[in-house]
Amino acid sequence: MSTTHRPRVGIIGLGSMGMGMATSLVRAGFETWGCDLREEARASFTGAGGRAVATAAEMATAVEIVLTVVVNAEQTRAVLFGDDGLLPGLAPDSLVISCATCAPDAVQALGTDLAAHGIHLLDAPISGGSVKAAAGQLTIMASGPAALFARSEEVLDALAAKVFRLGDGLGQGSQVKLVNQLLAGVHIAAAAEAMAYGIRGGCDPQTLYEVITQSAGNSWMFENRVPHILVGDYTPHSAVDIFVKDLGIVHDTAHRDKFPLPLTAQALSQFTLASAQGLGREDDSAVVKVYPDITLPGTAANDADPGNHGDA
Known part of the structure; x- marks a missing residue:
């Protein structure tokens, strides 16, 4: 230096x-x-x-x-x-x-x-x-x-x-970040959906995680977030409400330009539903809790204060 x-x-x-x-x-x-x-x-x-x-x-x-x-x-x-x-x-x-x-x-x-x-x-x-x-x-x-x-x-x-x-030019950094948040949010929502589907179908959650992380369906977000679900620990590192906010920005900017983002819209809907169910201050992996009739590992949601937990 x-x-x-x-x-x-x-x-x-x-x-x-x-x-x-x-x-x-x-x-x-x-x-x-x-x-x-x-x-x-x-x-x-x-x-x-x-x-x-x-x-x-x-x-x-x-x-x-x-x-x-x-x-x-x-x-x-x-x-x-x-x-x-x-x-x-x-x-x-x-x-x-x-x-x-x-x-x-x-x-x-x-x-x-x-x-x-x-x-x-x-x-x-x-x-x-x-x-x-x-x-x-x-x-x-x-x-x-x-x-x-x-x-x-x-x-x-x-x-x-x-x-x-x-x-x-100012704004290019923010535009790239919005692309990152689009992918991060969609990948987290997809990981939660996949785990919920597998658990509902009778898969052992830990075994399912081990198989997927060694298979073509893996993603960085799946590998990083699903362990929170496996232990039932939703202490926020990046909260559900962060993705309500960030995917909301992505969706709004695209809507203004009449650019369709159907996957973003669906992921935003899932995070918004989780927040409406009182999960907004939990880790973003808690979006898995919106799925009915599945038994998740761990205990009830914690009451940790997320403060400003930032982005993925």
Whole structure:
């Protein structure tokens, strides 16, 4: 790494994704500020060596690069421009890195509004889940001017195993992330449907998992999510409601352009049904519970607070 000045970095949102990213930056030697409304999250980050605050405004004058790891474009805009937001305290020429899953046009509008204040924006949604966030092994799908990549290179390298540079224009990173979320959501819904079908047909769940993971029907999501079903542990790593949100964005952007996405629509319906049944705060694999007349391993749903559990 460079021996020159290293930027002071802020993370807004210390859910399972943001906390992992923030602690990865601390380990990499960055002076790192973390913002979250929850006292327990702030205490955890302080214990990990970070500087924790309750509002974005409290870190605004202390940081040069800020990553927003919140739920959507609306929350991103709120932590920047809303009450107790970063502006007007953020210094001109600062860099905001938007990591939320957003519609491309929302990111473009955000970039225009930040530019009016002399602030730069990098469109850089993330994938990999909480485990890879904590290990500094995320995938980052980023777009924006080359100068911003150069300026943030050390920060991004501390967070990711792979940073994809997807062009100079804001919105391309978000568009690729939406494709990823389309596939992730459809694959999780398909894995849940397949397991429910097999269990209803009398298959032993563990044996079924072992067979499918060694066969052509396997997918990364099947292999990663079905173990949650096998042990009946729906502690959220990425919650059902994340896919209600993300597939909703995918569906809305396609509907606006009159582009058909029938598989996305069906997967969104399944996640929405799970959420309506009270499963929204459980792990996304809990979508398997929408199927009637099957006996699932494990106990009843847990009541864990998902916070902001980020994306797949």
